[in-house]
Amino acid sequence: MSLKIDGGLFKYDFIDHHAVLGVPVDANAGEVRKRYLKIARRLHPDSAAVINDPNKDIATELLSKLVNPAYEKLSVERNRAEYILILSQIGKRLAQESVEVVLTTDVGKQLAIAPNLDLLYKQELAKISETQFVDLQQVSQFIAQISELNLVYLMRRAGRLVTASQSIQTPTTTTITPLPARPKEESVVDQYQRRAQTLIDNEQFAQAKVELQEALKLEPKNSRCHSLMAIVYLRQSQLKMAKIHFDNALKLNPNDELALEWKPKVDKVLGNQSVTNQVKKSADNGDTQPDKSGSGGLFGGLFGGKKK
Template structure:
């Protein structure tokens, strides 16, 4: 049986791991892990003692070739962040190529024009997940159907993001001609509060976690923020600092580079990037992260004589 899928996101030479597990594209690690365990129980040989050898073999192939790689990709710290960024970029690219996007199912076509996309998308994913692996021969077709829904959701989400800047027309009529009260109604303030405020909540939680040295949890919050705002330079800087604190310098460099591409004046990225580049230029030095990082992702000013990484991660405290 062929496991090749060429619809939805798969059509663009991109493996849709979310479709394989049938979880929303904004699912967190906890939700992904829960779904994976449910699928693994269904496909594991011990759970299929009553079926024939051919069915057991097919279940094993689905588990080893599709399900396990998808789970590893979406939960491993080093790959999940990159995958989400590329996925978001794909959605934005396809918004501009929407004329070439081909939909095969009525559900995907309905989602493309639904005013309440979030509710319809999440409920459709949940319904398909309930029976996704019931018929093993039909699994590739079901995954393709889910991937079409993911594709539409990515495009619609990207569309919202691009359409956010124009101010809502309902409030423009309330502007008064006289000038005595110009300070009471700053026009540019309301529009950014729609989507930015959600990402800012993740960033603030991440800053609190960084102050407590809870870097793994901070990383999860910042990844969620990047799903909402992949072009937020401050978020890239903060998650880069988190990677530094976890001794993942290559990932840190990727996000510092992204931060500077988006904002060449990002102070945190400007301060850290030369030191990261220097450290990566000498791979034989094993780094131990010890310097405190404040809530803005800036390095402590104190430094000691800890060799190459003494200047990078800070030194002795006085």
């Protein structure tokens, strides 16, 4: 049996985990777990429902390649939040751009023009999910149907209003507008960087540091992550740590703009501090008088002190 699914969101090379489990896109962790356990009991190799079924191998494949990965993605809070963010972005892009979406199911066409969007969406999804895993040979088709409902729901929630004249093209297809290449998804590391940048802008440096640490676990050689981490340390007046991360950024990408802009300034301040410390040490030993001109502090050193 082929597990290839080419309906709904799967058309855009996006794995619709909600459709696999047959839950709404706004399902919470409890709903996801309850649905997963029901499916797992049906598909497990030792289940009474499949133990003597000639489709036992299909059940095992569905469980291991579709159902378990979907549950792993939607059961962990951070993973689910990131996944739902990407889902909403896809819905917004498809709704805002001149995109043609051809609907192939009757329920998808009905949902495209239904006035009671939320009610019909959940009613029809519940109907399909009731029999989704009864005939294992038909599971892929049911997943595609649910994913098409998810696609229409996300687009309409993002503001795309579809009238009957726009959507009904032929008795067998429904069009919502021209479809270009699938929009590029924001990677998980990109999301960490974006959140970190927002936190830095709001001077929430501890939280920004956590986001960047998670990003660097996934991509330790990401120069942008190192540059942003350097900015976090710089804003906290930890120049030596800032220098380390700027150095790392430039090793990974000699054209990193943040590192190119800020590293020379950090180096200059660190150099001045080194000289000042040496002079102070000599003064303490009675060799000379300490420099009383003042460096202007951290940001004075970075941007130049007051001219006299």
